[in-house]
Amino acid sequence: MLVSNSGPDATSRAVLRLLVEKLPGLSPIEGGGGSEPPISSDPPILRAAQIVEGSALRAIKVPGLSREMASGFGAFLDGTQKVQVIGHIDGLPIVVGTISSAVRVRVNKRLVTWGHQPPRVERALYLPLRYLTALSAEGLGAITAAQWRLVDTSTADRNGEYPSQHPAVLLERAVRAVDQQREELEDRLAEAWCALGESPLFIDGGISRTPAVAASTCAVGVIKSHRTLYVEGDSLKVVMGLRRGERSSVFRVSPRSRSAVLSWYLRQRSPEGHDALWGLVRVEVAECDRPAERADEISRWVLAETSPLALPDGRWDKMSYGIRDCEEFLRAIS
Amino acid sequence: MSEALGRVVATERKPNTPHEFHFWTAIDSPVGIGTIVRVDGAQPIDGQIPHIYGIIVEGFSYTDLQSPMHDVLGHDGLPTSAGFASTERAEIRLYTAAVLRQVPEEPLQPVPMGQVFLAEEEDVQVALRMDSYLKEGAATGIPVGVYRAGGTDAVIYLDADFLLGPEAAHLNITGVSGLATKTSAVEWLLSSLFTHFPEGKGSIAAVCFNVKGPDLCYLDKPGRIEDTDKTLYEKLGVDPKPFESVQYFAPYTAKGLSLNTFRNNEALLDNVVPLTWGLREVLQFAEVLLNKDDVDAKADALIDFITQNVIDKEFSDPLLSKKHKVQSFADLEAWFRDVLQGMEKKDGESWRTHHVATIRKVRNRLSNISTRCAGLVTDSGAVSDLPFGSFADRTVYVVDVANLEEDAQDLIFARIVSKLREHLERRDLGVKHLVVFVDELNKYAPGDGADTYVRKMLLDIAERGRYLGLVLFSAQQFRSQVHRRVVGNSGTALFGRMDPDELSTPGYTVLSPATKTKLATLEKGQLMIRHPHFTQPIFVRFPRPSVMQGREGAERYPQASEVPLDIAVFRSLRPLDPGITLPWVQDLTALYTEDEIIRARNATLLARPENVKAYFTAQFRKVIPAQPAARPMATTIKSAPENDPYGF
Numbered sequence A: 001m002l003v004s005n006s007g008p009d010a011t012s013r014a015v016l017r018l019l020v021e022k023l024p025g026l027s028p029i030e031g032g033g034g035s036e037p038p039i040s041s042d043p044p045i046l047r048a049a050q051i052v053e054g055s056a057l058r059a060i061k062v063p064g065l066s067r068e069m070a071s072g073f074g075a076f077l078d079g080t081q082k083v084q085v086i087g088h089i090d091g092l093p094i095v096v097g098t099i100s101s102a103v104r105v106r107v108n109k110r111l112v113t114w115g116h117q118p119p120r121v122e123r124a125l126y127l128p129l130r131y132l133t134a135l136s137a138e139g140l141g142a143i144t145a146a147q148w149r150l151v152d153t154s155t156a157d158r159n160g161e162y163p164s165q166h167p168a169v170l171l172e173r174a175v176r177a178v179d180q181q182r183e184e185l186e187d188r189l190a191e192a193w194c195a196l197g198e199s200p201l202f203i204d205g206g207i208s209r210t211p212a213v214a215a216s217t218c219a220v221g222v223i224k225s226h227r228t229l230y231v232e233g234d235s236l237k238v239v240m241g242l243r244r245g246e247r248s249s250v251f252r253v254s255p256r257s258r259s260a261v262l263s264w265y266l267r268q269r270s271p272e273g274h275d276a277l278w279g280l281v282r283v284e285v286a287e288c289d290r291p292a293e294r295a296d297e298i299s300r301w302v303l304a305e306t307s308p309l310a311l312p313d314g315r316w317d318k319m320s321y322g323i324r325d326c327e328e329f330l331r332a333i334s
Numbered sequence B: 001m002s003e004a005l006g007r008v009v010a011t012e013r014k015p016n017t018p019h020e021f022h023f024w025t026a027i028d029s030p031v032g033i034g035t036i037v038r039v040d041g042a043q044p045i046d047g048q049i050p051h052i053y054g055i056i057v058e059g060f061s062y063t064d065l066q067s068p069m070h071d072v073l074g075h076d077g078l079p080t081s082a083g084f085a086s087t088e089r090a091e092i093r094l095y096t097a098a099v100l101r102q103v104p105e106e107p108l109q110p111v112p113m114g115q116v117f118l119a120e121e122e123d124v125q126v127a128l129r130m131d132s133y134l135k136e137g138a139a140t141g142i143p144v145g146v147y148r149a150g151g152t153d154a155v156i157y158l159d160a161d162f163l164l165g166p167e168a169a170h171l172n173i174t175g176v177s178g179l180a181t182k183t184s185a186v187e188w189l190l191s192s193l194f195t196h197f198p199e200g201k202g203s204i205a206a207v208c209f210n211v212k213g214p215d216l217c218y219l220d221k222p223g224r225i226e227d228t229d230k231t232l233y234e235k236l237g238v239d240p241k242p243f244e245s246v247q248y249f250a251p252y253t254a255k256g257l258s259l260n261t262f263r264n265n266e267a268l269l270d271n272v273v274p275l276t277w278g279l280r281e282v283l284q285f286a287e288v289l290l291n292k293d294d295v296d297a298k299a300d301a302l303i304d305f306i307t308q309n310v311i312d313k314e315f316s317d318p319l320l321s322k323k324h325k326v327q328s329f330a331d332l333e334a335w336f337r338d339v340l341q342g343m344e345k346k347d348g349e350s351w352r353t354h355h356v357a358t359i360r361k362v363r364n365r366l367s368n369i370s371t372r373c374a375g376l377v378t379d380s381g382a383v384s385d386l387p388f389g390s391f392a393d394r395t396v397y398v399v400d401v402a403n404l405e406e407d408a409q410d411l412i413f414a415r416i417v418s419k420l421r422e423h424l425e426r427r428d429l430g431v432k433h434l435v436v437f438v439d440e441l442n443k444y445a446p447g448d449g450a451d452t453y454v455r456k457m458l459l460d461i462a463e464r465g466r467y468l469g470l471v472l473f474s475a476q477q478f479r480s481q482v483h484r485r486v487v488g489n490s491g492t493a494l495f496g497r498m499d500p501d502e503l504s505t506p507g508y509t510v511l512s513p514a515t516k517t518k519l520a521t522l523e524k525g526q527l528m529i530r531h532p533h534f535t536q537p538i539f540v541r542f543p544r545p546s547v548m549q550g551r552e553g554a555e556r557y558p559q560a561s562e563v564p565l566d567i568a569v570f571r572s573l574r575p576l577d578p579g580i581t582l583p584w585v586q587d588l589t590a591l592y593t594e595d596e597i598i599r600a601r602n603a604t605l606l607a608r609p610e611n612v613k614a615y616f617t618a619q620f621r622k623v624i625p626a627q628p629a630a631r632p633m634a635t636t637i638k639s640a641p642e643n644d645p646y647g648f
Helices: A010-022 A137-145 A167-196 A234-240 A291-304 A321-333 B068-074 B079-084 B121-127 B182-196 B227-236 B266-271 B279-283 B297-310 B329-346 B356-372 B406-426 B453-468 B484-488 B513-520 B550-556 B565-573 B582-589 B594-607 B612-618
Strands: A002-005 A059-061 A075-089 A092-107 A110-113 A120-127 A149-152 A201-204 A219-223 A246-248 A251-253 A261-267 A280-285 B006-009 B020-025 B036-041 B051-063 B091-103 B114-118 B141-149 B152-159 B171-174 B204-210 B246-250 B272-274 B396-400 B433-438 B470-476 B492-495 B526-530 B538-541
Touching: A010 A075, A010 A092, A010 A137, A059 A291, A075 A167, A075 A321, A092 A167, A092 A321, A110 A321, A120 A167, A137 A149, A149 A167, A167 A201, A167 A219, A201 A321, A219 A291, A234 A246, A246 A291, A261 A291, A280 A291, B020 B036, B020 B051, B036 B121, B051 B121, B051 B513, B091 B121, B121 B152, B141 B182, B141 B227, B141 B526, B152 B227, B171 B182, B182 B204, B182 B433, B182 B470, B204 B406, B246 B266, B266 B272, B266 B565, B272 B594, B279 B297, B279 B329, B297 B329, B297 B356, B329 B356, B406 B433, B406 B453, B406 B470, B453 B470, B453 B484, B513 B526, B565 B582, B565 B594, B582 B612, B594 B612
Parallel strands: A002 A075, A075 A201, A120 A149, A201 A219, B171 B470, B171 B492, B204 B396, B204 B433, B246 B272, B246 B396, B433 B470
Antiparallel strands: A059 A246, A075 A092, A092 A110, A092 A120, A219 A280, A246 A261, A251 A261, A261 A280, B006 B020, B006 B114, B020 B091, B036 B051, B036 B114, B051 B091, B141 B152, B141 B538, B492 B526, B526 B538
16 A cells, blocks of 8 residues: 655646635645645554464474465555645645555566456545535535545544544544545455456455455455554564564454454565564465465465565565555556 | 557656657557657647657667666576566656657647557658659659558658759768668669659669679679569569660770670670770860879960860971871870970970970870770770760660779769760750769768869769759768768768768767667668658668679679680670671681781771671771792703803
8 A cells, every 4th residue: 555645736736726716715735735644643562363373373484485486466456545635724634635446467477457447546525524614515516516525524433522623633534534445445446356256366455354355265465564463472572583484373363343364474585684574574364274385375475476676665675566566557547 | 540559758857849759658569760650649739630750769668677786686686586576577668759740730839648650651651741742743752662660561752853853863872881782772773763753754864883893784684582572572663673774884904805894704795885985085084084293284285285286187387297187095196206306306495385394294194094094095096985865765874994993983984974964964865864873982072082073073963963864873881981062962862781880970960879770780671761851761671673683693694704816806796796706707817916906896896787797807908818929931041161151
């Protein structure tokens, strides 16, 4: 998933002109946008997981590693999102969010866009409607008439509480909304792929959000960020101590409100001279009968995808080239 | 309509302009340097969708790799492991095209974004503005080759009005030697010209100077062509056959026995005519052979005096021992001898204002000409020349000077071109348009060096010939070494495979590096063309000439070696009369001197009479056969008395 933040582009400027007309007092923001890059604010945590391969988490050398090993992945899925603060009224942020997602299929070693489901790009306007008293019903109608989807960032939460008018709170709400919609977009594409069951799909991120994908043998999720580590105690040492080409024992991840999937850690690159998470990814697959064999096979595939390097992307130690290709593709079309 | 093969792209760093644009294609797209493409604009201008035609002049390829080091790291420094990667990096083929034409032409704008298509045959005609002279009523197109790219085969035409005048004229060919470029291209182009030159524009002929090797010596003999060539001939609308009408001209060897040409094989002599000139012909062009040091104002005055008052006139002077009528170098030598002897007798230092030293100098230089140009210049004054005044339509006249000394080559070139020019000015050459082909132009019209008579003549043709119908087709290996005004006046230029050193000279800076690379690696039968209608150079293929190549001809018809005089005479007369035999020649010539026999043969070859035997015999002076002397009647010898030994 690629997250970026920038000032208004041509599409955003069009809606900005409309808003200036309908929202007296709106101050447009020109140039590079007015906020820090929106990143997840979830706190890093350790969480216990049920081990399904053996009785304790241990390091396992992935068997059959060689330069010649082939990857079984036939396609890659990733999504991007872009959050643009295009203006404000009395500090209330006016946000345009752009989300996109695509599946890139490998044909003769080259990646092309999946023909069955075209890549998707969606845009929406994120407004704190509750506090935008200056925006009339006629103004709202004009925005929707211009084919812009409106997302209210000032709705009440599960507890019925409304967010404060603090610009940072409203901006964070907008970012979370964009994030959520991007995930939904990716999920829809992943479901479509799994429904056809063509070949294994390398998904950037987890697979547990939708039951269909979580249960599909076609879907393999590869997670690069480790805000949540599914280890505790000595298991943490095992994972941090994984060497290149080693994986952890398979464990089960069962997040709340999500489907249970099998998972394991895999060290793609030697961490010597780097931080402990260097080259470390967590892989998710659907439940299966022989988790150890499955983990070995998928690990070989993931390791095979480390060439060519995903450089110049800064996450190249964990990122496969296919995912970088998806992101570059989406950057070009969105 | 064919599928789009690319898309126009432009960035701030690499913007499109009215004369250049960029586009990308699929990796396996059938385009390359020299491919012509068409861009269809997306937005109409003045109600018309713009079409832009361009030719690819540069290509780029790159991946998303930021540094080569990343690839090294990605494969652990092992190139062999790169092949095992599951995915190949995203790669681009980006091309730069030079604009050939924009339709509509006004307003001239930068090339817009749009889809790029491979140009089809009709597109090529429009792109190169050939539509203006291929349309009905114009039809001045002369096929020069076939443009071929991505399945498109399009005939490329030159405009006769711009190739042979009057709009522009002349053609120059550059290319390295030995790759069948220059001579082959000219042979092919003459075939095409003779086939397609519009009837309404009058007659056309060519004079080719064969300055080296046997390449032009077999133009009337069929050559070997392959199926691919036949296809090209068919496409270009030219019959793959040798020239129907060719005449060869060559001087004799220094000994005067056989013709000094690669084409002196007995089987080929039927259309080979000796080229011999006498004193009058040479003296008109003495300037060619005499350099500035030789001919100062005084010497020039004496030569003028001789030309005006002595040559072909009854000349008498109190100083001279007799009347002179100078018609040959031999006569001139006798005249000089008489003048100098007369001056010695009188002990005079000058005669008719000419100083004795000047007379001696001019005598020395002029007498020397017949030695330096032996075989071409005859002492006797016999003249055998090109058929000035009766040139025939679609005929090639080849003057073989390949084996001659440089002086003789210069003399031949200067005189023939001057005569051609004179006749064309008077409109009595026999044809309306004449192509003169000269190879090795960097020798005859060099950019630096002395300002020779030949160079002046070539400059004159290049600058003014088109008004007369005199068109120069020239060739050389190094265009940069040829006088700028000669190549600059060539409306059309052909380039075969080029030497990289030559390509690095300033004259080629207008070409992109990729175009230069292509030029340096052109295959046989490929040319790059510049023509007034084409805003960019175009690459074409042309068929192998359908005439016998020099090497093959030299093997099949070996050059005749020097033979005894009787055999030489027999060989040269037999093509005129197959009934002539060697014994007949031997019997007839047995009593005559070598000079007499050669003179008789030359006269016969020049006259080409119906009764060759009779004419040849008539050239000899009468020789009364020797009669045995009758024994005189012996008178009786008186016997002397025995005792009177004195007979008294």
